[in-house]
Amino acid sequence: MPLVDVAVIGAGAAGLFCAGAAGQRGLKVLLIDHAPKVAEKIRISGGGRSNFTNRECTPANYLSENPHFCRSALSQYTSADFIALMHKHGVPFHEKHKGQLFCDHSSQQLIDVLLAECALGGVERWQPCGVKAVRALTAEDQATAPRYDIETDRGPVQARHVVVATGGLSIPKIGATDFGHRLAQQFGHRIVPLKPALVPLTFDVSQWARWVPLAGVAVPVRIAVDAPAQGKGGGKHGGKAKTQHISFDEDLLFTHRGLSGPGVLQISSFWQPDTPLHIDLAPGTELASAMKQAKSGNRKQLGNAWKDTLPVHIPQRLAQAWLDATREQVPTLRDDQPVAEARDKDLEALGQAFNGWQITPHGTEGYAKAEVTAGGVDTNELSSRTMESKRSPGLYFIGEVVDVTGWLGGYNFQWAWSSGMACARAM
């Protein structure tokens, strides 16, 4: 039976990176993945160009029941370290927005870096190869033998260390499974409830019908929710749950079924069912006062003129939709009325509708469209320095399978690199 120092299950971002780093430390590493193609999720990431890290990565950019857990790994291997690796391999990249770094040409460049690092570490890869079971040897066996027996489609393997890097549930059609979560439970770990995150939000068909014609329109907004405070139980003390007001200034995109775009994806990770989104479609401008100021002597028709008071360009379709929606509440508001003749009260209603749009999603697009899975292996039962299980020595969990979920913007890959390296250095 083959015997290795390390068996890594899952050849995605975290598994490839950890395997290469462990191999380069002189360990004999076997990397196993059931999917026919390597790192498909990396390939489709960042619109095909992989947003591989973020220059400004801090623990505040992550969600977890224990918001401090990610601190140690992120400080052991930083975004600057990964940027240096990209330089070492001569991969050209650029910053798009808010510290987000993307490959200049394609995600394949990032995959090639990870495969080259694995080659440097002499990593053996079995792919496609399913893992059927993992069994810990008894304490008696462990004194003289490796710690784990692994049953795979290519036969049994023994390993001193097993690293679980099987990711989350998002995009099942390219190989996502709950194998890592089930394995964690088998070894007595708790799973923090899973949910799709960084995901478009959907609405009731009838509720959404009026906005369907806006599909394809994008607009910069401030989008916010009131969510349970981070930490176990949403910060419940003495029966009172603390809430936090979370907001992002990013683009929103109307779709046929609801809302998407970076702002919505960000807020979706915090959104709780049956609670409203608060959307300011003109962040930084109090529209009602701006319109009242613009009244004096203004003979332009309200329908054409009101959006001129906004500091950013608003597509005509969106402006008209808001006027129509507000007019249902305020019949005295008329498109053909000169701005100078509009009643202050009506302008205030229009301004309020635009600055303070509230709408309650019906649900999300689910794992089929989610970029990540929030929740996962409970961090209280893992070492934050090494990612090793506190229940089963020699067993490690890294990447998205752990209850650490990054914001949109390269933070999830950085967690894969940082947690993978913390584990590799500990074995």
Ligand code: FDA
């Ligand atoms: P990952 O999912 O990468 O790998 C898990 C591996 O385990 C897979 O290869 C799978 O086949 C394998 N596996 C699963 N079950 C198995 C089993 N039973 N046996 C054997 N193998 C098994 N993040 C970011 O920072 N920047 C970005 O630009 C993007 N963009 C993006 C776009 C889209 C469309 C998605 C879906 C996701 C992103 N992400 C992202 C998120 C990012 O891709 C994700 O967080 C990381 O890939 C997680 O890395 P892991 O290695 O943990 O899992």
